[in-house]
Amino acid sequence: MTLALGRLERRDLPAAAQLLGRGMRDNPINIRAFAIADDIARERALARFFLPVARGLWMRGEMLTATSDGKFVGVCGLAPPRHCQPGIFEKLRIAPSLLLQHPPATALRVMAWTGAWAKADPREPHWHVGPVAVDASLQGRGIGSAMLRSVCERMDRSGAAAYLETDKPENVRFYQRFGFQVTGECRVLNVQNWFMTRRR
Numbered sequence: 001m002t003l004a005l006g007r008l009e010r011r012d013l014p015a016a017a018q019l020l021g022r023g024m025r026d027n028p029i030n031i032r033a034f035a036i037a038d039d040i041a042r043e044r045a046l047a048r049f050f051l052p053v054a055r056g057l058w059m060r061g062e063m064l065t066a067t068s069d070g071k072f073v074g075v076c077g078l079a080p081p082r083h084c085q086p087g088i089f090e091k092l093r094i095a096p097s098l099l100l101q102h103p104p105a106t107a108l109r110v111m112a113w114t115g116a117w118a119k120a121d122p123r124e125p126h127w128h129v130g131p132v133a134v135d136a137s138l139q140g141r142g143i144g145s146a147m148l149r150s151v152c153e154r155m156d157r158s159g160a161a162a163y164l165e166t167d168k169p170e171n172v173r174f175y176q177r178f179g180f181q182v183t184g185e186c187r188v189l190n191v192q193n194w195f196m197t198r199r200r
Contacts, residue, residue: 001142003146005147007063007064010058015072018047020050022136022137023074023075023136024050025136029188029191048097050131052093052096052097053094057077061079062077062078063076063077064151066146068143074143074147075132076148076151078127080127082125112188112189117195120186122163122183126163128164148178151178152178152179156200161197164180165194166194166196169192176196179198180198181198182194182196183196
């Protein structure tokens with residue numbers, strides 16, 4: 001597969017959200033938070049949720065893209081130091097995707113999940129990496145590695161620390177290959193979560 005890495009353009013936010021929905025459909029925390037048994041329905045719900053998330057991240061940071069034959073195959077969010085967490089107005093833009101499309105319990109679970117992750121965010125200046133997703137049908141083909149390699153090279157050039165969260169043990173091993181170390185763990189919605197930091 002021939003990959004090209006670039007930066008997401010505003011017009012491509014819907015495509016990025018759909019890719020995030022496909023790529024993160026089976027993440028344990030997403031399954032637990034949205035409580036939708038049908039895979040396709042959960043994928044669509046996640047795409048709706050990730051659209052305002054991606055838009056907010058695009059506005060305060062950037063999104064790295066991986067394309068092959070002109071098609072998005074991977075995305076990786078990057079939020080700069082002091083802009084890691086969404087502000088109140090960004091949260092308000094996300095709220096309708098939860099409150100209008102799901103039972104109130106879903107919004108409460110998502111708030112518990114995102115709140116736990118926000119609480120774990122390090123105080124030291126860092127770039128926040130994520131969400132990171134590769135299209136579900138193409139995982140395991142080096143796309144995630146290409147994006148993370150680019151991110152780490154950028155961190156090394158600037159001497160910056162990077163931080164991320166994950167809810168999948170195989171992702172812990174993946175990120176460790178790029179120098180991330182587990183700096184915290186907790187259970188959120190009865191799902192194990194790992195917090196990982198890569199220091200300069």
